[in-house]
Amino acid sequence: MPGPLQSLKVLDFSTLLPGPYATMMLADMGADVLRVEAPGRLDLTRVMPPHDDGVSTAHTYLNRGKRSLGLNLKDAASVETVKQLVGEYDVVVEQFRPGVMDRLGIGYEALKAVNPRLIYCAITGYGQTGPYKDRAGHDINYLALAGVSSHCGRQDSGPPPMGIQIADVAGGSHHAVMGILAAVIHRQQTGEGQFVDISMTDAAFALNAMAGAACLAGGVEQTPESALLNGGSFYDYYQTADGRWLSVGSLEPQFLARLCEVIGKPELQSFGLSQNPDHQQALKSALKEAIAEKALAEWQAVFAGQDACVEPVLTVSEAAEHPQLKARDMVIEVPKGDGRTQRQIGHPIKFEKTGCESRYTGKVLGADNSLLLGE
Structure with missing residues (x-):
């Protein structure tokens, strides 16, 4: 065509x-x-x-x-x-x-x-x-x-x-x-x-989109690791046992509940929904500890059937072979x-x-x- x-x-x-x-x-x-x-x-x-x-x-x-x-x-x-x-x-x-x-x-x-x-x-x-x-x-x-x-x-x-x-x-x-x-x-x-x-x-x-809107109209200057999407919450990258990385974007309650269940910490779901920085850091620490226990391939197998907004950090050559991109x-x-x-x-x-x-x-x-x- x-x-x-x-x-x-x-x-x-x-x-x-x-x-x-x-x-x-x-x-x-x-x-x-x-x-x-x-x-x-x-x-x-x-x-x-x-x-x-x-x-x-x-x-x-x-x-x-x-x-x-x-x-x-x-x-x-x-x-x-x-x-x-x-x-x-x-x-x-x-x-x-x-x-x-x-x-x-x-x-x-x-x-x-x-x-x-x-x-x-x-x-x-x-x-x-x-x-x-x-x-x-x-x-x-x-x-x-x-x-x-x-x-x-x-x-x-x-x-x-x-x-x-x-x-x-x-x-x-x-x-x-x-x-x-x-x-x-x-x-x-x-x-x-x-x-x-x-x-x-x-x-x-x-x-700058959201950070710009927050600054120009809301008077809030965003700095590194201070906001929901730039490392200030559990929305982040976590290292696996073999030195690879997982991306965790489980922001919505249903995805967060599934994530906490998979890592064996269902009681931390409320921490992920909290605006309290201490709660966010507690959940991040739990995720860091849990994800470090398995290699990337193991986590991929675990999350393959889970709708949790958790995906592996792929190299470009790996991404090129991913079935979705293919x-x-x-x-x-x-x-x-x-x-x-x-x-x-x-x-x-x-x-x-x-x-x-x-x-x-x-x-x-x-x-x-x-x-x-x-x-």
């Missing part, structure tokens, strides 16, 4: 993670994505390990389903090529610091003059305005400035460096996709294109273009009427130059 975005054409000038992840999502949903890169400006995701057949797995995943055009954007002829292309495209995505595309002659105003219906999405660390708009940053910095890191982690060890890029992906990539598609709907209704300004710090700040097609085989395939993460949105297709892995830089420039 054709994807729901099969009529959308996207010019992608982004690099690294946020922009390429966003345009990969669009490509999976059927958009025609053309990635434009300068041959002399190396995208680190093309070379970072590990490699598969000499090509970075990060690159082949983030740029799957996209064509590749290599252009020196400082060259006048390349600028004219971009302007010719943009007349036929719906969306431009870029990830330079504010003003860079303008200096190259292919900023929003220049391209809007060619195509007034153009939707132009700029993803930056801090946005197009404000005192930090030209400041460098990475995921860890955006999370820090957005207040997210202040209420994560442990009191005695501070905020953790996360294994995933929250501000980049949950912030920049996902909000960029939402902004672009909202602008597409607006254009369908009005015929107008527009500029979409995505700040990864803004998006990370918005992820049933949801979250691990797929993507064609390399030579008759072979590469295992990759599948698309997380499932449509009833339209499909999502990962057509091929990311291409070498400029793979489509001859065809595109010939056209």
